[in-house]
Amino acid sequence: MKIVMDFRKYDGVIGGVERAVIQITDCVARQGHQVVLLPKENRLSEVKAEFEGVPNLKFIPLDVHTHVMSAKNAYLDSVRIQEIARIEGADVIHFPYNWSFPFGKGIPSVLTVHDVIPLTFREAMGFFTNYLLYRPGMRIACHLNDVIATVSEFSKRDIAEKLGVSPMKIKVIPNGLREPLGPNETLQVEQDEKYGLQGDFIIYVGGIHERKNVVGLIHAFAKLVDRSGFPGKLLATGSVSGAPYQIKMKKLVDAAVRNTGMEGRVVFTGFISDEELDLLMRRALFLAYPSLYEGFGIPVLEAMRVGTPVLTSNLTAMPEVAGGAALLVDPHNIEDIAIAMSRLLQENELRQNLIVKGRERASSYSWQATAQLYLNLYEGLCS
Numbered sequence: 001m002k003i004v005m006d007f008r009k010y011d012g013v014i015g016g017v018e019r020a021v022i023q024i025t026d027c028v029a030r031q032g033h034q035v036v037l038l039p040k041e042n043r044l045s046e047v048k049a050e051f052e053g054v055p056n057l058k059f060i061p062l063d064v065h066t067h068v069m070s071a072k073n074a075y076l077d078s079v080r081i082q083e084i085a086r087i088e089g090a091d092v093i094h095f096p097y098n099w100s101f102p103f104g105k106g107i108p109s110v111l112t113v114h115d116v117i118p119l120t121f122r123e124a125m126g127f128f129t130n131y132l133l134y135r136p137g138m139r140i141a142c143h144l145n146d147v148i149a150t151v152s153e154f155s156k157r158d159i160a161e162k163l164g165v166s167p168m169k170i171k172v173i174p175n176g177l178r179e180p181l182g183p184n185e186t187l188q189v190e191q192d193e194k195y196g197l198q199g200d201f202i203i204y205v206g207g208i209h210e211r212k213n214v215v216g217l218i219h220a221f222a223k224l225v226d227r228s229g230f231p232g233k234l235l236a237t238g239s240v241s242g243a244p245y246q247i248k249m250k251k252l253v254d255a256a257v258r259n260t261g262m263e264g265r266v267v268f269t270g271f272i273s274d275e276e277l278d279l280l281m282r283r284a285l286f287l288a289y290p291s292l293y294e295g296f297g298i299p300v301l302e303a304m305r306v307g308t309p310v311l312t313s314n315l316t317a318m319p320e321v322a323g324g325a326a327l328l329v330d331p332h333n334i335e336d337i338a339i340a341m342s343r344l345l346q347e348n349e350l351r352q353n354l355i356v357k358g359r360e361r362a363s364s365y366s367w368q369a370t371a372q373l374y375l376n377l378y379e380g381l382c383s
Helices: 016-030 041-050 071-088 127-144 153-163 185-195 214-228 244-259 274-283 298-305 318-322 334-346 348-362 367-382
Strands: 002-007 034-039 057-059 092-095 109-112 147-150 170-172 201-205 233-237 266-270 287-289 310-313 327-329
Touching (some): 002 016, 002 071, 016 034, 016 367, 034 041, 034 071, 071 092, 092 367, 109 127, 109 367, 127 153, 147 153, 147 367, 185 274, 201 214, 214 244, 214 287, 214 334, 233 274, 274 298, 287 298, 298 310, 298 318, 310 334, 318 327, 327 334, 334 348
Parallel strands (some): 002 034, 002 092, 034 057, 092 109, 109 147, 147 170, 201 287, 233 266, 287 310, 310 327
16 A cells, blocks of 8 residues: 655654654554655654654655644645645555645545544633634544544544544544663663652653643642652653743643642653653652543553553543553542552552553553554555
Protein backbone atom coordinates (compact mmCIF):
# COMPACT_ATOMS: atom_id res chain seq x y z
CA MET A 1 0.00 0.00 0.00
CA LYS A 2 0.95 3.64 -0.29
CA ILE A 3 -0.20 5.95 2.50
CA VAL A 4 -0.02 9.73 2.61
CA MET A 5 0.61 10.70 6.25
CA ASP A 6 0.00 14.29 7.35
CA PHE A 7 2.63 15.52 9.83
CA ARG A 8 1.88 19.23 10.04
CA LYS A 9 1.37 18.85 13.79
CA TYR A 10 5.11 18.43 14.41
CA ASP A 11 6.58 21.69 15.69
CA GLY A 12 9.85 20.61 17.28
CA VAL A 13 8.34 18.86 20.32
CA ILE A 14 7.28 15.21 20.37
CA GLY A 15 4.03 14.92 22.29
CA GLY A 16 1.47 12.13 22.17
CA VAL A 17 0.17 12.90 18.67
CA GLU A 18 3.66 13.30 17.20
CA ARG A 19 4.84 10.07 18.83
CA ALA A 20 1.86 8.22 17.37
CA VAL A 21 2.65 9.44 13.84
CA ILE A 22 6.34 8.55 14.22
CA GLN A 23 5.70 5.07 15.57
CA ILE A 24 2.88 4.17 13.16
CA THR A 25 4.86 5.43 10.17
CA ASP A 26 7.96 3.53 11.28
CA CYS A 27 6.07 0.25 11.78
CA VAL A 28 4.10 0.52 8.53
CA ALA A 29 7.16 1.45 6.44
CA ARG A 30 9.26 -1.38 7.89
CA GLN A 31 6.55 -3.83 6.82
CA GLY A 32 7.19 -2.84 3.21
CA HIS A 33 4.43 -0.29 2.69
CA GLN A 34 5.22 3.10 1.15
CA VAL A 35 4.60 6.22 3.24
CA VAL A 36 4.58 9.78 1.91
CA LEU A 37 5.15 12.03 4.94
CA LEU A 38 4.00 15.66 4.88
CA PRO A 39 5.81 17.88 7.42
CA LYS A 40 6.02 21.66 7.58
CA GLU A 41 8.68 22.99 5.20
CA ASN A 42 10.57 24.70 8.04
CA ARG A 43 10.71 21.41 10.00
CA LEU A 44 11.81 19.15 7.16
CA SER A 45 15.40 18.59 8.32
CA GLU A 46 14.28 17.77 11.88
CA VAL A 47 11.66 15.32 10.64
CA LYS A 48 14.16 13.62 8.32
CA ALA A 49 16.54 13.21 11.25
CA GLU A 50 13.76 11.68 13.33
CA PHE A 51 13.15 9.04 10.64
CA GLU A 52 16.79 8.36 9.78
CA GLY A 53 17.21 4.75 8.68
CA VAL A 54 13.50 4.08 8.10
CA PRO A 55 12.93 2.59 4.62
CA ASN A 56 10.09 3.21 2.16
CA LEU A 57 9.65 6.88 3.12
CA LYS A 58 9.25 9.92 0.92
CA PHE A 59 9.12 13.45 2.37
CA ILE A 60 7.06 16.20 0.71
CA PRO A 61 7.11 19.44 2.74
CA LEU A 62 4.12 21.75 2.96
CA ASP A 63 4.51 25.53 2.93
CA VAL A 64 2.65 26.24 6.18
CA HIS A 65 3.77 27.43 9.60
CA THR A 66 0.94 26.20 11.83
CA HIS A 67 -1.37 23.19 11.98
CA VAL A 68 -4.31 25.14 13.45
CA MET A 69 -7.78 25.12 11.92
CA SER A 70 -7.58 27.74 9.16
CA ALA A 71 -8.52 28.52 5.57
CA LYS A 72 -4.95 27.79 4.43
CA ASN A 73 -4.90 24.36 6.05
CA ALA A 74 -8.35 23.57 4.65
CA TYR A 75 -6.97 24.48 1.21
CA LEU A 76 -4.02 22.14 1.76
CA ASP A 77 -6.40 19.35 2.84
CA SER A 78 -8.68 19.83 -0.17
CA VAL A 79 -6.26 20.70 -2.95
CA ARG A 80 -2.54 20.31 -2.32
CA ILE A 81 -2.65 17.05 -0.35
CA GLN A 82 -5.19 15.58 -2.79
CA GLU A 83 -2.85 16.51 -5.64
CA ILE A 84 0.08 14.85 -3.87
CA ALA A 85 -1.99 11.70 -3.30
CA ARG A 86 -2.97 11.58 -6.97
CA ILE A 87 0.57 12.12 -8.30
CA GLU A 88 2.03 9.58 -5.87
CA GLY A 89 -0.67 6.99 -6.64
CA ALA A 90 -1.58 6.74 -2.95
CA ASP A 91 -4.26 4.40 -1.65
CA VAL A 92 -5.30 6.36 1.43
CA ILE A 93 -4.64 9.64 3.27
CA HIS A 94 -4.29 9.65 7.05
CA PHE A 95 -4.95 12.92 8.86
CA PRO A 96 -3.79 12.12 12.42
CA TYR A 97 -4.79 15.22 14.36
CA ASN A 98 -8.44 15.95 15.22
CA TRP A 99 -9.49 17.85 12.10
CA SER A 100 -9.01 18.04 8.34
CA PHE A 101 -11.21 19.31 5.53
CA PRO A 102 -10.73 17.17 2.40
CA PHE A 103 -13.51 18.73 0.28
CA GLY A 104 -13.72 16.91 -3.04
CA LYS A 105 -11.29 14.21 -1.94
CA GLY A 106 -10.00 11.84 -4.58
CA ILE A 107 -9.14 8.84 -2.39
CA PRO A 108 -10.33 7.53 0.99
CA SER A 109 -9.20 9.40 4.09
CA VAL A 110 -8.89 8.54 7.78
CA LEU A 111 -9.13 11.21 10.47
CA THR A 112 -7.85 10.41 13.96
CA VAL A 113 -9.73 12.39 16.60
CA HIS A 114 -7.88 11.78 19.85
CA ASP A 115 -10.42 13.61 21.98
CA VAL A 116 -12.87 16.50 21.96
CA ILE A 117 -11.20 18.54 24.68
CA PRO A 118 -12.12 21.89 23.00
CA LEU A 119 -15.77 20.97 23.53
CA THR A 120 -15.22 20.34 27.25
CA PHE A 121 -12.39 22.71 28.26
CA ARG A 122 -11.88 25.86 26.21
CA GLU A 123 -8.51 26.43 27.92
CA ALA A 124 -6.44 28.61 25.56
CA MET A 125 -9.31 29.24 23.14
CA GLY A 126 -11.38 32.39 23.14
CA PHE A 127 -15.16 32.02 23.30
CA PHE A 128 -15.76 32.88 19.65
CA THR A 129 -12.89 30.75 18.36
CA ASN A 130 -14.25 27.78 20.29
CA TYR A 131 -17.94 28.16 19.48
CA LEU A 132 -17.78 29.61 15.98
CA LEU A 133 -14.73 27.78 14.58
CA TYR A 134 -13.64 24.62 16.41
CA ARG A 135 -16.99 23.15 17.39
CA PRO A 136 -18.59 23.40 13.93
CA GLY A 137 -15.22 22.73 12.30
CA MET A 138 -14.75 19.39 14.05
CA ARG A 139 -18.27 18.34 13.06
CA ILE A 140 -17.57 19.17 9.42
CA ALA A 141 -14.21 17.37 9.57
CA CYS A 142 -15.84 14.20 10.88
CA HIS A 143 -18.44 14.39 8.12
CA LEU A 144 -15.89 14.87 5.31
CA ASN A 145 -13.56 11.98 6.20
CA ASP A 146 -14.50 8.37 5.47
CA VAL A 147 -13.56 6.89 8.85
CA ILE A 148 -12.92 8.43 12.26
CA ALA A 149 -10.31 6.63 14.36
CA THR A 150 -9.98 7.34 18.06
CA VAL A 151 -7.92 6.07 20.96
CA SER A 152 -10.46 4.77 23.50
CA GLU A 153 -14.03 3.64 23.92
CA PHE A 154 -14.58 6.73 26.06
CA SER A 155 -13.45 9.01 23.23
CA LYS A 156 -15.68 7.11 20.80
CA ARG A 157 -18.73 7.79 22.99
CA ASP A 158 -17.68 11.40 23.52
CA ILE A 159 -17.18 12.03 19.79
CA ALA A 160 -20.49 10.38 18.90
CA GLU A 161 -22.37 12.40 21.51
CA LYS A 162 -20.73 15.82 21.13
CA LEU A 163 -20.07 15.85 17.38
CA GLY A 164 -23.10 13.91 16.22
CA VAL A 165 -21.05 11.20 14.50
CA SER A 166 -22.55 7.74 14.02
CA PRO A 167 -20.76 5.22 16.29
CA MET A 168 -20.58 2.94 13.23
CA LYS A 169 -18.20 5.42 11.59
CA ILE A 170 -15.82 5.50 14.57
CA LYS A 171 -13.12 2.85 15.02
CA VAL A 172 -11.22 2.50 18.29
CA ILE A 173 -7.46 2.05 17.84
CA PRO A 174 -5.62 2.51 21.15
CA ASN A 175 -2.29 4.28 21.39
CA GLY A 176 0.78 2.09 21.64
CA LEU A 177 3.57 2.20 24.17
CA ARG A 178 7.27 2.70 23.47
CA GLU A 179 9.92 0.53 25.04
CA PRO A 180 11.46 2.26 28.09
CA LEU A 181 15.12 3.23 28.07
CA GLY A 182 17.52 1.60 30.53
CA PRO A 183 19.04 3.00 33.75
CA ASN A 184 21.78 5.63 33.55
CA GLU A 185 23.78 6.22 36.73
CA THR A 186 25.46 9.38 35.43
CA LEU A 187 22.10 10.90 34.51
CA GLN A 188 20.70 9.90 37.90
CA VAL A 189 23.42 11.85 39.69
CA GLU A 190 22.70 14.85 37.46
CA GLN A 191 18.98 14.62 38.26
CA ASP A 192 19.64 14.43 42.00
CA GLU A 193 21.71 17.60 41.76
CA LYS A 194 19.41 19.49 39.44
CA TYR A 195 16.11 18.75 41.17
CA GLY A 196 17.33 18.24 44.74
CA LEU A 197 16.26 14.60 44.91
CA GLN A 198 17.97 13.45 48.07
CA GLY A 199 15.10 11.15 49.07
CA ASP A 200 11.75 9.77 47.94
CA PHE A 201 9.53 11.66 45.53
CA ILE A 202 6.18 11.47 43.77
CA ILE A 203 5.95 12.24 40.07
CA TYR A 204 3.34 13.98 37.92
CA VAL A 205 3.77 13.89 34.11
CA GLY A 206 1.94 16.30 31.84
CA GLY A 207 1.34 19.90 30.89
CA ILE A 208 0.09 22.81 32.94
CA HIS A 209 -3.52 22.88 31.76
CA GLU A 210 -6.80 23.37 33.60
CA ARG A 211 -7.90 19.83 32.80
CA LYS A 212 -4.67 18.36 34.20
CA ASN A 213 -5.75 19.39 37.72
CA VAL A 214 -2.25 20.39 38.84
CA VAL A 215 -3.61 22.91 41.36
CA GLY A 216 -5.75 20.20 42.94
CA LEU A 217 -2.78 17.84 43.06
CA ILE A 218 -0.64 20.45 44.84
CA HIS A 219 -3.32 20.97 47.49
CA ALA A 220 -3.63 17.20 47.98
CA PHE A 221 0.15 16.88 48.25
CA ALA A 222 0.19 19.62 50.91
CA LYS A 223 -2.41 17.68 52.93
CA LEU A 224 -0.26 14.55 52.60
CA VAL A 225 2.84 16.37 53.87
CA ASP A 226 0.92 17.98 56.74
CA ARG A 227 -0.65 14.72 57.93
CA SER A 228 2.08 12.17 57.34
CA GLY A 229 5.24 14.26 57.53
CA PHE A 230 6.28 12.91 54.12
CA PRO A 231 9.74 14.47 53.58
CA GLY A 232 9.97 14.02 49.82
CA LYS A 233 9.03 16.14 46.83
CA LEU A 234 6.37 16.31 44.17
CA LEU A 235 8.15 16.41 40.81
CA ALA A 236 6.14 17.78 37.88
CA THR A 237 7.50 17.21 34.38
CA GLY A 238 6.35 18.89 31.19
CA SER A 239 6.99 22.12 29.34
CA VAL A 240 5.30 25.47 29.84
CA SER A 241 5.19 27.55 26.67
CA GLY A 242 5.16 31.34 26.52
CA ALA A 243 1.53 31.41 25.36
CA PRO A 244 -0.75 33.70 27.42
CA TYR A 245 -2.91 30.80 28.61
CA GLN A 246 0.14 28.85 29.76
CA ILE A 247 1.51 31.88 31.61
CA LYS A 248 -1.87 32.33 33.32
CA MET A 249 -2.02 28.65 34.35
CA LYS A 250 1.56 28.69 35.65
CA LYS A 251 0.69 31.70 37.81
CA LEU A 252 -2.26 29.77 39.28
CA VAL A 253 -0.02 26.78 39.95
CA ASP A 254 2.69 28.94 41.53
CA ALA A 255 0.06 30.59 43.72
CA ALA A 256 -1.10 27.16 44.88
CA VAL A 257 2.49 26.29 45.82
CA ARG A 258 2.85 29.51 47.84
CA ASN A 259 -0.56 29.29 49.48
CA THR A 260 0.11 25.74 50.69
CA GLY A 261 3.65 26.50 51.85
CA MET A 262 5.12 23.96 49.44
CA GLU A 263 7.94 26.13 48.07
CA GLY A 264 10.93 23.89 47.53
CA ARG A 265 8.74 20.80 47.85
CA VAL A 266 7.04 21.04 44.44
CA VAL A 267 9.61 21.04 41.62
CA PHE A 268 8.84 21.80 37.96
CA THR A 269 11.40 20.23 35.63
CA GLY A 270 10.31 21.78 32.34
CA PHE A 271 10.62 19.65 29.21
CA ILE A 272 12.72 16.51 29.66
CA SER A 273 13.88 13.77 27.30
CA ASP A 274 12.43 10.25 27.20
CA GLU A 275 15.57 8.95 28.89
CA GLU A 276 15.19 11.43 31.75
CA LEU A 277 11.49 10.66 32.05
CA ASP A 278 12.00 6.91 32.18
CA LEU A 279 14.67 7.24 34.84
CA LEU A 280 12.55 9.56 37.00
CA MET A 281 9.48 7.37 36.53
CA ARG A 282 11.40 4.27 37.69
CA ARG A 283 12.67 6.07 40.78
CA ALA A 284 9.37 7.66 41.82
CA LEU A 285 7.28 6.17 44.63
CA PHE A 286 4.24 6.46 42.38
CA LEU A 287 2.73 8.45 39.53
CA ALA A 288 0.02 10.93 40.58
CA TYR A 289 -2.17 11.65 37.56
CA PRO A 290 -5.56 12.96 38.80
CA SER A 291 -6.55 14.58 35.49
CA LEU A 292 -10.07 15.85 34.89
CA TYR A 293 -10.17 14.74 31.24
CA GLU A 294 -8.06 12.45 29.08
CA GLY A 295 -8.86 10.83 25.76
CA PHE A 296 -6.25 8.18 26.64
CA GLY A 297 -3.50 8.98 29.17
CA ILE A 298 -0.18 7.54 28.00
CA PRO A 299 1.72 8.42 31.25
CA VAL A 300 -0.45 5.90 33.10
CA LEU A 301 0.92 3.08 30.94
CA GLU A 302 4.47 4.48 30.86
CA ALA A 303 4.59 4.29 34.66
CA MET A 304 3.12 0.79 34.72
CA ARG A 305 5.64 -0.43 32.14
CA VAL A 306 8.60 0.44 34.41
CA GLY A 307 6.96 -0.92 37.58
CA THR A 308 5.76 2.31 39.16
CA PRO A 309 2.37 2.28 40.95
CA VAL A 310 -0.25 4.63 39.52
CA LEU A 311 -2.86 6.91 41.09
CA THR A 312 -5.25 8.30 38.49
CA SER A 313 -8.80 9.54 38.01
CA ASN A 314 -12.05 7.62 37.89
CA LEU A 315 -13.22 9.84 35.00
CA THR A 316 -13.15 9.80 31.19
CA ALA A 317 -10.66 7.35 29.61
CA MET A 318 -8.40 6.74 32.60
CA PRO A 319 -10.24 3.79 34.20
CA GLU A 320 -10.42 2.16 30.75
CA VAL A 321 -6.70 2.55 30.11
CA ALA A 322 -5.73 1.55 33.67
CA GLY A 323 -7.82 -1.60 33.40
CA GLY A 324 -8.01 -2.25 37.16
CA ALA A 325 -4.26 -1.79 37.64
CA ALA A 326 -4.32 1.69 39.23
CA LEU A 327 -5.71 3.32 42.36
CA LEU A 328 -8.62 5.48 41.16
CA VAL A 329 -9.73 8.74 42.78
CA ASP A 330 -12.35 11.42 42.31
CA PRO A 331 -10.16 14.22 40.86
CA HIS A 332 -12.61 16.89 42.02
CA ASN A 333 -12.15 15.77 45.64
CA ILE A 334 -8.81 16.92 47.10
CA GLU A 335 -9.40 14.86 50.23
CA ASP A 336 -9.90 11.72 48.14
CA ILE A 337 -6.61 12.34 46.31
CA ALA A 338 -4.73 12.98 49.57
CA ILE A 339 -6.07 9.79 51.18
CA ALA A 340 -5.11 7.72 48.12
CA MET A 341 -1.59 9.20 48.14
CA SER A 342 -1.27 8.32 51.81
CA ARG A 343 -2.35 4.75 51.11
CA LEU A 344 0.32 4.39 48.42
CA LEU A 345 2.95 5.56 50.88
CA GLN A 346 1.85 3.35 53.74
CA GLU A 347 0.39 0.14 52.27
CA ASN A 348 3.21 -1.92 50.81
CA GLU A 349 0.89 -4.76 49.80
CA LEU A 350 -1.23 -2.33 47.77
CA ARG A 351 1.87 -0.97 46.06
CA GLN A 352 3.18 -4.42 45.16
CA ASN A 353 -0.22 -5.48 43.85
CA LEU A 354 -0.43 -2.42 41.60
CA ILE A 355 3.12 -2.98 40.34
CA VAL A 356 2.33 -6.56 39.27
CA LYS A 357 -1.02 -5.67 37.71
CA GLY A 358 0.46 -2.57 36.06
CA ARG A 359 3.25 -4.45 34.30
CA GLU A 360 0.72 -6.96 33.00
CA ARG A 361 -1.62 -4.21 31.82
CA ALA A 362 1.12 -2.25 30.05
CA SER A 363 2.35 -5.37 28.26
CA SER A 364 -0.90 -5.49 26.26
CA TYR A 365 -0.06 -2.22 24.46
CA SER A 366 2.49 -1.83 21.64
CA TRP A 367 2.96 0.45 18.66
CA GLN A 368 3.31 -2.61 16.44
CA ALA A 369 -0.23 -3.66 17.38
CA THR A 370 -1.51 -0.11 16.86
CA ALA A 371 0.13 0.12 13.42
CA GLN A 372 -1.38 -3.22 12.40
CA LEU A 373 -4.86 -2.03 13.36
CA TYR A 374 -4.34 1.06 11.19
CA LEU A 375 -3.12 -1.09 8.31
CA ASN A 376 -6.25 -3.21 8.63
CA LEU A 377 -8.31 -0.02 8.55
CA TYR A 378 -6.50 1.31 5.46
CA GLU A 379 -6.93 -2.00 3.65
CA GLY A 380 -10.62 -2.13 4.53
CA LEU A 381 -11.13 1.33 3.06
CA CYS A 382 -9.38 0.39 -0.17
CA SER A 383 -11.02 -2.99 -0.72
